[in-house]
Amino acid sequence: MEDRSNPFWQYSLKLYACNGVAELCLRLQDEGGLDVNLLLYCLWQGSQGRSLQRVSLAEVCRVSAPWRQEVVESLRHARRWMKGSKHAVAEQSGSLRERIKTLELAAEKCQQDWLAAFPTAHDNAPPLVAAARNLAGYVQEAGARSTPALQGDLVRLLHQAFPDAAAKDLSEAQELLAAERSG
Numbered sequence: 001m002e003d004r005s006n007p008f009w010q011y012s013l014k015l016y017a018c019n020g021v022a023e024l025c026l027r028l029q030d031e032g033g034l035d036v037n038l039l040l041y042c043l044w045q046g047s048q049g050r051s052l053q054r055v056s057l058a059e060v061c062r063v064s065a066p067w068r069q070e071v072v073e074s075l076r077h078a079r080r081w082m083k084g085s086k087h088a089v090a091e092q093s094g095s096l097r098e099r100i101k102t103l104e105l106a107a108e109k110c111q112q113d114w115l116a117a118f119p120t121a122h123d124n125a126p127p128l129v130a131a132a133r134n135l136a137g138y139v140q141e142a143g144a145r146s147t148p149a150l151q152g153d154l155v156r157l158l159h160q161a162f163p164d165a166a167a168k169d170l171s172e173a174q175e176l177l178a179a180e181r182s183g
Contacts, residue, residue: 008116009109011047012040021160024153032150034142035068037108041115042138043161046131050122057134057141060118067111075104128162132173139177151177 016022025036038060045052052060082097125133135154139146155174159165165173 006109006113006116008041008044009112011044012037012112015040015043015161018160021157024157024160028150028153028157032139032144032153034139034144035064037068037111037115038064038138038142039135039157041112042134043131043157045120045122046125046129046134047127047161049124049127049130050120051125051130051133052137053121053123054137054141056118056120056122057137060115060120061138061141063118064111064115067107067114071107072104072111075100075107079104126169128158128165128169128173129176131158131161132176136177136179146177 016025025039028034028039029036041060042052079097079100082093082100122130124130135158139150139154144150151174154177155170158173159170162170
């Protein structure tokens with residue numbers, strides 16, 4: 001799914017391919033109830049020095065939710081069911097499962113195309129700070145339970161997205177995430 005016209009998609013592909021990022025994102029999705037595309041969106045916007053205002057995060061979440069639930073999650077559910085099923089038809093339908101996986105990825109790309117074009121209200125901030133604020137705001141907006149484990153995964157995700165960040169800056173980002181959780 002090569003598309004050079006969407007810098008968000010390019011950013012996502014590059015970051016997702018980094019060691020451990022896919023696993024972190026999928027755990028945040030499956031255990032934290034978060035949308036991988038919105039996690040990546042928060043990081044991408046942050047990498048541009050954009051700290052999204054709550055109104056933008058709320059709108060992005062509101063508009064993304066039906067697409068994620070009705071399209072992406074439906075395809076994911078079917079693909080995962082087929083993979084783990086002992087049903088005779090499912091066991092013989094590997095090529096269909098692969099086509100569903102391709103459709104699921106295409107559906108996620110559609111969401112990212114929309115997100116990349118969405119006009120945002122944002123404040124300027126240093127990239128790592130902006131990304132941490134975006135993630136903290138998204139967790140709150142999504143109504144996810146911000147546990148220490150979830151917070152740790154978000155910090156690890158920030159570290160992967162900003163591998164050259166100083167330990168002091170990552171510590172500040174972790175404090176931002178913690179402040180959102182308690183505030």
